[in-house]
Amino acid sequence: MNYADTNWMEAVYIRPHPDDPEGQERERVVERFSRKHGGQLALSHVVLLEARNVFSRVTGESQPREWQQLEADFDGRLYIDPMNWDQLRRQCHALFARYAWKIQLGTFDTAVVAAAKLAGATRFLSFDPRAKALAAAEDLAVFPPLDAEGKRILSKLKR
Numbered sequence: 001m002n003y004a005d006t007n008w009m010e011a012v013y014i015r016p017h018p019d020d021p022e023g024q025e026r027e028r029v030v031e032r033f034s035r036k037h038g039g040q041l042a043l044s045h046v047v048l049l050e051a052r053n054v055f056s057r058v059t060g061e062s063q064p065r066e067w068q069q070l071e072a073d074f075d076g077r078l079y080i081d082p083m084n085w086d087q088l089r090r091q092c093h094a095l096f097a098r099y100a101w102k103i104q105l106g107t108f109d110t111a112v113v114a115a116a117k118l119a120g121a122t123r124f125l126s127f128d129p130r131a132k133a134l135a136a137a138e139d140l141a142v143f144p145p146l147d148a149e150g151k152r153i154l155s156k157l158k159r
Contacts, residue, residue, distance in 0.1 A: 004125045015027070033143060043081065055070075
């Protein structure tokens with residue numbers, strides 16, 4: 001199961017500005033991945049909370065049409081994991097105990113990776129090197145593959 005981080009969902013739904021080469025590259029990566037792998041994307045309620053905020057911030061709109069498009073995809077393109085908040089909390093605590101003393105972990109990033117694990121994800125889709133390194137440390141495949149920074153973070157996590 002492919003599990004998407006918030007930044008992946010932003011690249012799926014929000015067209016980058018023509019002067020944003022990083023955003024344009026992310027859009028190309030997402031499009032290539034979708035053509036090759038297809039299928040549903042799984043997300044957690046944590047990703048949905050963060051995405052709702054990000055979509056308004058990036059678009060500058062209170063009710064972005066991109067958010068409405070995302071919501072319209074709940075019936076097939078997206079699988080929203082129902083999550084058990086108590087299990088999520090316990091999984092986050094376990095990740096903090098294993099890794100928070102080694103590197104700085106974002107709470108939302110940790111919750112997203114924990115939710116992916118609990119949902120049975122096999123691949124974690126993200127552009128965030130810390131979140132991907134954490135997912136890789138927990139034996140999830142990551143895409144895009146870890147870059148040099150992500151590999152450095154992963155080595156710190158595995159010490």
